[in-house]
Amino acid sequence: MKQMINHHLTPELMMAYSAGTLPEAFALVVATHVSMCDGCRAEIDSFDAVGGCMVEDARAAALSVDSLEATMRLIAQGPATTKQMPRLSSGTLPSPLQDYVGGDLDAIKWRSIGMGVKQAILPTSSDATARLLYIPAGSAVPDHGHRGTELTLVLQGAFSDDEDRFARGDVEVANEDLQHTPVADIGMDCICLAATDAPLKFNAFIPRLAQRFLRI
Numbered sequence: 001m002k003q004m005i006n007h008h009l010t011p012e013l014m015m016a017y018s019a020g021t022l023p024e025a026f027a028l029v030v031a032t033h034v035s036m037c038d039g040c041r042a043e044i045d046s047f048d049a050v051g052g053c054m055v056e057d058a059r060a061a062a063l064s065v066d067s068l069e070a071t072m073r074l075i076a077q078g079p080a081t082t083k084q085m086p087r088l089s090s091g092t093l094p095s096p097l098q099d100y101v102g103g104d105l106d107a108i109k110w111r112s113i114g115m116g117v118k119q120a121i122l123p124t125s126s127d128a129t130a131r132l133l134y135i136p137a138g139s140a141v142p143d144h145g146h147r148g149t150e151l152t153l154v155l156q157g158a159f160s161d162d163e164d165r166f167a168r169g170d171v172e173v174a175n176e177d178l179q180h181t182p183v184a185d186i187g188m189d190c191i192c193l194a195a196t197d198a199p200l201k202f203n204a205f206i207p208r209l210a211q212r213f214l215r216i
């Protein structure tokens with residue numbers, strides 16, 4: 001089933017993904033969106049082609065004598081390690097995420113962060129944090145701002161904030177100038193993948209007190 005995706009990755013994110021310079025948490029959001037979005041997949045393919053041209057044009061640097069032999073040996077031994085473009089899998093979680101969670105939704109170990117909202121932090125490199133967020137139907141995530149960039153990708157249900165409405169496959173790219181209170185649609189609990197490279201700025205005192213412990 002194809003869904004209508006209205007909110008896509010920025011060119012900057014796709015370029016950085018293609019160049020391999022994104023923190024792991026952000027790369028996971030990009031890969032997961034791309035598994036659901038043919039348009040962004042095609043754009044990243046074209047960025048990859050540009051990168052390939054640059055590699056071909058680069059002047060060859062001499063490698064040590066045995067490196068060709070060593071490489072051929074690795075190829076003979078191991079599975080292919082070329083970057084795979086993720087494809088949509090069955091289940092709620094697309095395949096790049098299922099690899100992190102070790103299964104689909106029922107494999108997630110949720111922790112309550114209050115008011116019915118739950119999270120599960122995913123194991124990525126420490127330069128950014130990736131988390132799954134569970135927002136019960138009709139509930140809100142406390143009003144917050146951002147110190148860095150926050151990417152939010154909807155996996156189930158939908159949420160709305162001051163900017164727009166985001167449904168499955170949509171990505172919201174929030175940065176320092178966005179202040180928002182995401183509210184889940186009434187009809188279905190909302191599950192999102194979110195990545196942040198700096199702590200959020202909560203306006204109410206209690207979330208501010210709690211965020212140190214919750215790493216949000």
Ligand SMILES: [Zn+2]
Pocket residue numbers: 005007008009033037039040041
């Ligand atoms: Zn897209």
